[in-house]
Amino acid sequence: MRLLVIEDATDLASAIADFLSEEDCLCEVVHSYSDAVHKIENFHYDCFLVDLTLPKGDGLNLVRRIKKMDVEAGVLIISARNAVGDKIKGLEAGADDFLAKPFHLSELNARIRATMRRRLRVRRETVIHFNEISICEDQRVVQISGKNISLTKSEFRLLNFFIINKHRVLLKEHIASHLLNDVSMSIVSYDFIYSHIKNLRKKLILNGAKDYVQAVYGLGYKFSDK
Amino acid sequence: MKLLDRTGLDFLMISIVAIALISLLLAFAIRVAVDNEIKNDLIEARVVLKERFSEDVELPKEIRAIDEIIEMVPVDTIDFQEAFQDTLLMMLDFEDDKPVLDREAYVQYRYTENINGRFYRVTLSHPKFETDDLLLICMTFGLLFLAILIVVLNLSNRIAAQSRWLPFHQMLEQIRKFRVTEPSIFDLQESDIDEFSDLREAILEMSNKISRDYHALKEFTDNAAHEMQTPVAIIQSQLDIMVQRDLNASSALYLSKMQHQLSKLKDLHQSLLLLSRLKSDQFIEREWLRVHAILAEEIEELKPLWESKGIALEKRIVDCQVQANARLLEIMISNLLLNAIKHNCLDGRILLDCQTDRLVIQNDGPSLKVSPDALFEKFAKSDQSTASNGLGLAIVKEVCTFHEWSLHYSEENQWHQVSIIF
Known part of the structure; x- marks a missing residue:
């Protein structure tokens, strides 16, 4: 997958590229409106990350331009302006999703994957595989070695998030804010994720999967077979 | 007289x-x-x-x-x-x-x-x-x-006097209607009476000054808030990259602490931003909303939280419709539920009572350490050591004030009750 990151904050842009490039994903970064226009018109990308507030130009115009060039491309807006109006304008311009700054890179990754899955739904299988586990987000089905297992909604979201961000360290905060759809304002403790992780692990092992959930020091967890 | x-x-x-x-x-x-x-x-x-x-x-x-x-x-x-x-x-x-x-x-x-x-x-x-x-x-x-x-x-x-005082009464009426948040300009009639025309000029000058100052302050807050988003976003992204590296236990501990404080900073920032924007045009749009539906959604959203704390949730919910701003109502209900979960005991109880004209949320929990009056003030915390930013209920109060709903709190034998009458 080819991805273009249009973001004027260079440190943020490079961190995004660094984080996402570990996947099957080729990331390019531009910092200005004019560079973005040049890239959009001369190269092909599957997905775009667009910052709305660029120094010399409106990100919304870029979104419209992208959609005019390639209606199939996935577009994700990342913006510091988190007003309802901005969000609606962005979606109306043709963006698939809107992510307010600041965000976790793992959450950004999950959003990009979800966007791409929606885009590719017509053409391709939307099931993700991880060894013996396969997960289909649209139908909310999880199979282990071809056998359906039942998970609660939270457990399902947790597993999906883990597999999308496989081999990466996920902090407690990342997992909590993903599970709570980012309503996690002023949460006292993230303890609640432990019980969900414990239950998920138990169900996976019970149904014949290996234990892929690894605790990483006091930081968080990693879903990996390495 | x-x-x-x-x-x-x-x-x-x-x-x-x-x-x-x-x-x-x-x-x-x-x-x-x-x-x-x-x-x-x-x-x-x-x-x-x-x-x-x-x-x-x-x-x-x-x-x-x-x-x-x-x-x-x-x-x-x-x-x-x-x-x-x-x-x-x-x-x-x-x-x-x-x-x-x-x-x-x-x-x-x-x-x-x-x-x-x-x-x-x-x-x-x-x-x-x-x-x-x-x-x-x-x-x-x-x-x-x-x-x-x-x-x-x-x-x-x-x-x-009836006609002579007319300009005065008109001015009074307009001053009563004056809201600093609304961009409406005074439409005051000229008067040939010196005192009234002086008063008119003074009011116009004052309201213009207030509006100007208010908007300048608001713009400043908005800009400051946005300027803060990017550095916070950058710190977060660097942290996210850093934890992927091979870390030793002590580095991990420091990173964990950094992430914890960064999350608090983000929450605080979001809350303050919301409070400062609450009265702006952004939330002026109102529509008829189904409180019971939003309540059900929020309960579902927060399920991971209350479920893991072993809280028993009881519901007495009937259809309830109010005219409100959708985003604010969601935030308010979410904050109320979060509050009821956060300050609950292990295996405690939450009772949600949604009637046609009111929403009552009751929950178990240790007695307050602050006075009930201060509960809805900004940065009022029942316990200074908690990670709570003390703005959740202040936001609830502001949302209620914004919609002109009345908000009440009472406690009896460690059983807390927050009611909102629409």
């Missing part, structure tokens, strides 16, 4: 005092004038008398003219000075055909007259009661006239 009544009353008091003084003066003046007139009459009468009696030889002892009583007593010498004096005379009067003696006031003029070589002590008495009647009539008409004048003036002033 209205200004008009106040001034009217003052006017009336002053008028009464003034009338009393004027009537006294008037009565005195009339009295003096009439007395002088009587004295002049009596002096004239003396001249006439002398001419008349010079011809006659024999004089009667007492003569009654129309008004005056003339008494003449022959004397040998001039034994006293001529003088005027007030006196009371006993007069025979008839009341219901019966003779009655009555005292009546007279002015007497005494003098000694030489008539045909003989001295007479003459006493001319002129009744005063006629002048008393005159005085009474004068005073009555005068007072009546003044009273009518006062009433008419007062009434006409009142009627005129």
